[in-house]
Amino acid sequence: MEVLGREERSRLPYHVSQVQQPRATINRLHALFHSMAILALLYYRASRLFGGTQNSPMSAWLIVFASEIVFSFLWILGTAFRWRPMSRTVFPERLPPDEELPAIDVFICTANPEKEPTVEVMNTVLSAMSLDYPPEKLSVYLSDDAGSPITLYAMEEAYSFAMSWIPFCRKYGVETRCPEVYLSSSAHDHPQHSTTEFFMEEWDKIKSLYQLFKERVEKRASESDGTGGRSIILSRDHPPLIKVINGTRMDAPGVEQAKMPLLVYVAREKRPLYPHHFKAGALNVLLRVSGIISNAPCILVLDCDMYCNDPTSARQAMCFHLDPQNSHSLAFVQFPQSFHNISCNDIYDGGMQWVFKVLWPGLNGLKGPMLSGTGFYIKREALYGRSTMRQDIDVLKLRLYFGLSNEFIASLRQNYKYIIDNGVPTDALLEEAVFLASCAYEKETIWGEQASPIGFMYHSVVEDYTTGFHLHCKGWTSVYCHPSKPSFLGSSPINLNDTIVQNKRWGSGLLQVGFSRFCPLTYGLLRMPILQCMCYGYVALLPLSSFPILCYGIIPQLCLLNGISLYPKVSNPWFLVFSLVYLSSLFRHLFEVLSTGGSFGRWWIEQRMWMTRSATSYFFAFLSTIMKFISASEVDFELTNKVIDTKKIERYKAGKYDFESATLLLLPLTTIVILNMVSFIGGVGRVIFLNSYNELLGQLFLSFFILVMGFPIVEAMVMTKEKGSIPTSTTFISAIFSIVLVSLGFILFT
Numbered sequence: 112m113e114v115l116g117r118e119e120r121s122r123l124p125y126h127v128s129q130v131q132q133p134r135a136t137i138n139r140l141h142a143l144f145h146s147m148a149i150l151a152l153l154y155y156r157a158s159r160l161f162g163g164t165q166n167s168p169m170s171a172w173l174i175v176f177a178s179e180i181v182f183s184f185l186w187i188l189g190t191a192f193r194w195r196p197m198s199r200t201v202f203p204e205r206l207p208p209d210e211e212l213p214a215i216d217v218f219i220c221t222a223n224p225e226k227e228p229t230v231e232v233m234n235t236v237l238s239a240m241s242l243d244y245p246p247e248k249l250s251v252y253l254s255d256d257a258g259s260p261i262t263l264y265a266m267e268e269a270y271s272f273a274m275s276w277i278p279f280c281r282k283y284g285v286e287t288r289c290p291e292v293y294l295s296s297s298a299h300d301h302p303q304h305s306t307t308e309f310f311m312e313e314w315d316k317i318k319s320l321y322q323l324f325k326e327r328v329e330k331r332a333s334e335s336d337g338t339g340g341r342s343i344i345l346s347r348d349h350p351p352l353i354k355v356i357n358g359t360r361m362d363a364p365g366v367e368q369a370k371m372p373l374l375v376y377v378a379r380e381k382r383p384l385y386p387h388h389f390k391a392g393a394l395n396v397l398l399r400v401s402g403i404i405s406n407a408p409c410i411l412v413l414d415c416d417m418y419c420n421d422p423t424s425a426r427q428a429m430c431f432h433l434d435p436q437n438s439h440s441l442a443f444v445q446f447p448q449s450f451h452n453i454s455c456n457d458i459y460d461g462g463m464q465w466v467f468k469v470l471w472p473g474l475n476g477l478k479g480p481m482l483s484g485t486g487f488y489i490k491r492e493a494l495y496g497r498s499t500m501r502q503d504i505d506v507l508k509l510r511l512y513f514g515l516s517n518e519f520i521a522s523l524r525q526n527y528k529y530i531i532d533n534g535v536p537t538d539a540l541l542e543e544a545v546f547l548a549s550c551a552y553e554k555e556t557i558w559g560e561q562a563s564p565i566g567f568m569y570h571s572v573v574e575d576y577t578t579g580f581h582l583h584c585k586g587w588t589s590v591y592c593h594p595s596k597p598s599f600l601g602s603s604p605i606n607l608n609d610t611i612v613q614n615k616r617w618g619s620g621l622l623q624v625g626f627s628r629f630c631p632l633t634y635g636l637l638r639m640p641i642l643q644c645m646c647y648g649y650v651a652l653l654p655l656s657s658f659p660i661l662c663y664g665i666i667p668q669l670c671l672l673n674g675i676s677l678y679p680k681v682s683n684p685w686f687l688v689f690s691l692v693y694l695s696s697l698f699r700h701l702f703e704v705l706s707t708g709g710s711f712g713r714w715w716i717e718q719r720m721w722m723t724r725s726a727t728s729y730f731f732a733f734l735s736t737i738m739k740f741i742s743a744s745e746v747d748f749e750l751t752n753k754v755i756d757t758k759k760i761e762r763y764k765a766g767k768y769d770f771e772s773a774t775l776l777l778l779p780l781t782t783i784v785i786l787n788m789v790s791f792i793g794g795v796g797r798v799i800f801l802n803s804y805n806e807l808l809g810q811l812f813l814s815f816f817i818l819v820m821g822f823p824i825v826e827a828m829v830m831t832k833e834k835g836s837i838p839t840s841t842t843f844i845s846a847i848f849s850i851v852l853v854s855l856g857f858i859l860f861t
């Protein structure tokens with residue numbers, strides 16, 4: 112790190128940004144080419160339709176035409192991400208001295224100790240407490256939606272451990288401050304220290320302290336749980352409980368105490384009759400509670416499974432938040448989500464590299480990336496709304512917006528002073544905090560209401576997307592910071608069922624926005640630049656791809672079986688147009704994967720998972736969104752499982768798909784695969800015996816492509832004895848569905 116004088120430091124920019132010009136140019140040229148090809152294709156379909164010259168059944172023609180329109184529409188929206196990709200570099204060493212840095216509150220959410228192992232949650236807490244930031248400016252809040260005693264106990268234990276861990280990290284400049292990860296390496300992996308005897312001694316000491324901590328927590332967890340679902344009931348019905356952990360450990364050595372960040376446990380009140388709004392509800396409680404305790408101007412939000420992998424991320428984020436030129440409109444700095452548990456082939460595409468390596472850098476050159484739920488540093492002010500922060504605003508009005516706590520309303524005007532020193536909070540303060548965490552507090556306020564200026568948004572399971580969207584609508588910007596060392600590492604679903612369930616939740620959350628009056632394409636259009644608006648629209652409507660994918664997996668195949676051609680003859684020049692559209696979209700994706708460090712295999716898996724998601728997750732998301740509109744129920748937040756199944760992990764690491772547990776959700780996919788097997792065989796028959804190669808080649812190829820793509824499914828249906836294979840019952844039901852489809856095709860199309 113270069114050592115700079117203060118004068119020099121203040122003159123140099125804290126960050127630089129650069130448009131990825133060659134990439135932008137390639138993208139734009141491709142967009143031009145591809146749009147012309149699409150236009151030609153649509154023209155072909157429309158002219159045949161209106162001219163009445165298509166020689167296939169109108170219904171089939173209409174369905175494939177509609178599918179192509181949806182594909183094209185999504186494609187056009189997607190070009191916005193490719194228009195102006197940008198990368199950014201930060202220079203934390205140029206930041207002002209520590210005394211001038213703003214304070215940071217870290218919010219971590221956990222909801223269920225059975226699905227989110229407590230030791231893992233504590234590792235996230237510990238990694239956040241040991242961020243490379245002045246400890247008196249750092250406060251860590253854990254929201255425990257389960258209100259579980261084990262989590263509180265673990266936090267007290269974690270705090271004790273942190274009193275040794277943090278000094279150790281500081282002393283040796285530890286680069287990975289998640290103790291589980293650091294301590295499972297060998298002392299000799301750290302050659303800069305391991306040669307000294309003293310380090311080895313301390314290493315052993317800290318390692319055994321960590322073991323002790325872990326054992327205690329695991330022991331307590333095994334005692335208090337396994338209560339036959341009692342914890343689930345408790346998690347929906349419990350009083351508020353707030354505890355400042357620092358205060359409870361006054362017997363600890365006083366010297367270190369002063370250098371520790373504040374650690375606060377928050378279990379908001381939950382009652383069955385009150386909506387609790389999932390994670391957004393939890394975050395809003397943390398906003399209020401922290402508001403009267405530490406009231407830091409900047410907030411880092413983390414999921415409980417996302418530990419801080421690079422302790423310097425806070426300083427990196429400050430390079431943007433403290434930049435005098437852009438900071439005024441900057442709401443948040445988003446870091447990519449990276450994962451520690453995905454294997455090198457990542458067969459379920461859990462790494463979401465396409466999002467974090469292509470889409471988000473693309474938004475970086477516009478008004479900034481979407482909020483991604485975790486790993487972002489956001490200004491408190493952005494969540495409160497600028498208009499409500501004005502000094503001249505009436506206090507009565509503030510009470511209407513923010514609720515009745517005078518203490519909290521006073522905190523809005525505190526100009527971000529640290530309200531309690533790193534000591535024991537008063538009873539009165541804690542009482543007020545409990546009031547702020549009660550479930551009746553938000554009654555008749557505008558917390559979380561869409562388009563309101565306050566807090567994280569409710570009424571959606573994609574609270575990150577909607578919150579970010581409304582911030583951008585109000586003129587805030589964001590930046591994407593993508594350093595080469597992952598700043599945060601989390602766990603991603605590593606089995607098919609969890610992957611499909613997670614994507615189903617996202618899909619239904621997004622569609623719900625897409626179909627509401629806050630649809631980005633209408634609501635956003637008046638409030639943000641068109642390209643940004645297209646990006647938001649693309650993400651919200653992406654689940655619509657289930658329609659064309661399913662249609663393309665069924666209709667041409669039924670026609671193929673009946674010898675009906677849906678595409679131009681091979682000898683016809685129009686055939687070239689269809690081939691070009693197909694190849695050009697495959698090539699764009701291939702280019703994106705290869706140019707962001709991916710491999711050919713990565714491209715193939717992303718293709719496969721895109722189709723899988725569309726045919727399963729997004730299809731069910733679509734159904735559940737419709738159900739929601741009919742019954743006006745709230746879509747549930749199905750928590751992602753973070754417990755590792757050691758038996759299944761071997762299969763995963765070997766790159767073998769596990770279809771066993773996802774039976775029902777897989778039905779659309781297995782049905783399509785069976786149907787394509789049948790149509791492929793039928794089609795080959797027709798081509799050979801009836802010589803209809805010229806008319807049917809396109810459809811035959813489509814079936815072939817789907818079978819190659821779905822080969823793991825074919826394999827898993829055939830080899831029923833193998834682990835992870837598809838149960839015979841599922842294959843059987845899918846076969847029945849296929850027979851129904853084939854009969855329908857016969858009736859409708861002949």
Ligand SMILES: O=c1ccn([C@@H]2O[C@H](COP(=O)(O)OP(=O)(O)O[C@H]3O[C@H](CO)[C@@H](O)[C@H](O)[C@H]3O)[C@@H](O)[C@H]2O)c(=O)[nH]1
Binds near residue numbers: 416484574750751
């Ligand atoms: O009622 C709830 C539900 C969830 N959570 C927490 O929310 C976080 C995310 O939940 P998880 O089950 O891990 O969902 P993921 O699909 O992994 O989360 C992604 O998608 C979510 C939106 O659907 C975002 O909130 C997340 O940040 C993003 O990582 C976890 O820390 C949970 O403990 C709560 O605190 N309360």
Ligand SMILES: [Mn+2]
Binds near residue numbers: 414416601602751
């Ligand atoms: Mn998660």
